[in-house]
Amino acid sequence: MNVLEIQDLYFSYNRENVLSQINLSVEYGDYAGIIGSNGAGKSTLLKLILGVLKPSSGTIRLFGKDGCDPRDFRKIGYIPQNSAAFFGGFPATVEEVVKANLYSQLGFLRLPAKKHKVLVQQALETVGMQDCAKRRIGELSGGQQQRIMLARVLVAQPQILLLDEPVTGIDAQAAKSLYALLEQLNAEQGITILMVTHDVERAFRSAKHILHLNSSGVLEEDHDI
Amino acid sequence: MIFEYEFMRRAFLVGILLAVIVPCIGTVIVLKRLSMVGDALSHTSLAGVALGLIFNFNPVLGAVAACTLAAFAMEGIRKKFPQYSEISIAIIMSAGIGLAGILSGFVQNAQSFNSFLFGSIVAISDFELDLVIIISVIVLLSFVFLYRELFYISFDEQLARLAGVPVRTVNFIFTVLTAITVSVAARTVGALIVSSMMVVPVACAMQVAKSYKKTVLCAIGFALVFTVPGLFISYYVGLKPGGTIVLCGVLILVLILIFKNSSVGKRIPRLRQ
Numbered sequence: 001m002n003v004l005e006i007q008d009l010y011f012s013y014n015r016e017n018v019l020s021q022i023n024l025s026v027e028y029g030d031y032a033g034i035i036g037s038n039g040a041g042k043s044t045l046l047k048l049i050l051g052v053l054k055p056s057s058g059t060i061r062l063f064g065k066d067g068c069d070p071r072d073f074r075k076i077g078y079i080p081q082n083s084a085a086f087f088g089g090f091p092a093t094v095e096e097v098v099k100a101n102l103y104s105q106l107g108f109l110r111l112p113a114k115k116h117k118v119l120v121q122q123a124l125e126t127v128g129m130q131d132c133a134k135r136r137i138g139e140l141s142g143g144q145q146q147r148i149m150l151a152r153v154l155v156a157q158p159q160i161l162l163l164d165e166p167v168t169g170i171d172a173q174a175a176k177s178l179y180a181l182l183e184q185l186n187a188e189q190g191i192t193i194l195m196v197t198h199d200v201e202r203a204f205r206s207a208k209h210i211l212h213l214n215s216s217g218v219l220e221e222d223h224d225i
Numbered sequence: 226m227i228f229e230y231e232f233m234r235r236a237f238l239v240g241i242l243l244a245v246i247v248p249c250i251g252t253v254i255v256l257k258r259l260s261m262v263g264d265a266l267s268h269t270s271l272a273g274v275a276l277g278l279i280f281n282f283n284p285v286l287g288a289v290a291a292c293t294l295a296a297f298a299m300e301g302i303r304k305k306f307p308q309y310s311e312i313s314i315a316i317i318m319s320a321g322i323g324l325a326g327i328l329s330g331f332v333q334n335a336q337s338f339n340s341f342l343f344g345s346i347v348a349i350s351d352f353e354l355d356l357v358i359i360i361s362v363i364v365l366l367s368f369v370f371l372y373r374e375l376f377y378i379s380f381d382e383q384l385a386r387l388a389g390v391p392v393r394t395v396n397f398i399f400t401v402l403t404a405i406t407v408s409v410a411a412r413t414v415g416a417l418i419v420s421s422m423m424v425v426p427v428a429c430a431m432q433v434a435k436s437y438k439k440t441v442l443c444a445i446g447f448a449l450v451f452t453v454p455g456l457f458i459s460y461y462v463g464l465k466p467g468g469t470i471v472l473c474g475v476l477i478l479v480l481i482l483i484f485k486n487s488s489v490g491k492r493i494p495r496l497r498q
Binding site: 050052070073074076078080089090091092093096097100101103104106110134135136156 | 256372373374376377379380381383384385386387388389390430431434435436437438439440
């Protein structure tokens with residue numbers, strides 16, 4: 001069964017075609033990597049899936065519904081490109097950042113209950129950052145911050161992760177361990193992953209299948225896996 | 226004794242109320258990297274003040290109306306230039322100053338208009354006192370109720386939207402809260418100073434606090450620390466209250482920065498959450 005289905009999607013910006021005739025199916029439990037050169041439209045494709053951008057034509061079905069229904073937002077875990085880089089000076093603890101994503105699960109008064117605190121703790125344990133809960137997010141390294149961003153989406157127990165260049169700006173060792181964590185989440189918890197990446201070599205090793213977005217904005221299955 | 230005078234008791238009450246609500250708004254504005262918003266709005270409020278003085282209605286209400294309109298215009302322009310949101314501040318500030326400059330030429334009582342430039346916290350009328358109390362209660366309750374939404378929007382507006390935060394509604398409410406806060410603060414501490422009142426306590430708090438919650442609480446604490454001694458000094462030394470309060474704040478910020486860079490300061494960790 002498909003969690004995401006895209007048919008004949010076109011997107012143009014300022015009359016310039018960015019994406020052309022995109023067809024894509026992602027099944028529940030899948031782990032797909034999207035590779036392609038700079039400016040090919042990889043991040044744009046994720047933003048179209050999230051409903052941040054509107055397609056020029058074509059359909060996107062997420063969780064069996066047309067478009068991205070705001071009620072389904074909690075089922076999606078999105079990590080934008082360079083996300084960790086923006087939060088260096090932000091005065092918030094790791095716990096506050098992760099807890100923020102439980103917003104839709106809090107009641108009218110938005111007061112977190114004990115179960116929410118447990119969820120935060122579990123999410124931090126999953127990414128191996130449970131000891132950093134009280135630390136300011138900007139004090140952590142790039143790799144650690146990216147793990148926190150992963151914990152931030154995992155706390156809401158998403159069904160699909162949309163990751164935009166998750167290893168950009170972090171060292172090779174941190175990137176390797178982040179990929180291992182993603183593989184584990186996919187294999188053990190069955191979380192569907194759609195990841196845009198430049199890291200072709202590691203993407204081929206980690207993902208179950210690879211899609212190549214060429215410079216003409218056309219998406220093709222890459223069979224070199 | 227300073228508290229024997231009714232006008233000083235009022236000044237302290239208004240100063241303390243503003244010291245609580247202005248940093249609440251200021252924290253969100255600073256974290257959204259829109260620190261100059263207060264400056265743009267307070268300058269625009271002068272156009273409303275001038276209109277009030279020209280057409281004989283309460284200048285503070287004129288300031289509230291002008292600020293609210295300016296805040297929404299700024300929000301509209303910000304959406305047109307999503308990558309360069311500071312453009313909206315510059316445009317509104319220029320328009321506000323231009324309009325206030327022209328309208329001030331038609332104001333008969335120049336002294337009354339000038340009192341809005343540097344504030345007149347010791348000349349608060351009954352109506353203005355009531356207005357400050359009502360607005361303070363509204364702003365504080367709204368801030369507490371929207372605490373989580375404002376935190377997430379400050380952190381990342383797009384991620385907040387994906388987490389289910391009603392970003393447009395919260396931004397709308399926050400814009401109104403900012404406008405009314407700036408208007409009443411401009412009347413009391415002065416239009417030229419209100420932006421500092423919004424930013425300096427937050428800047429101090431960010432130097433010492435570790436969490437968002439602590440940053441908000443410390444910013445309020447710092448604002449109180451600037452305001453109360455500021456009013457005492459201004460009374461006993463005969464200085465303008467608004468300017469004295471802000472200079473107290475800047476002095477404390479400089480001392481914190483010097484202390485943090487000293488060998489002793491480097492050994493002290495930030496305040497625990």
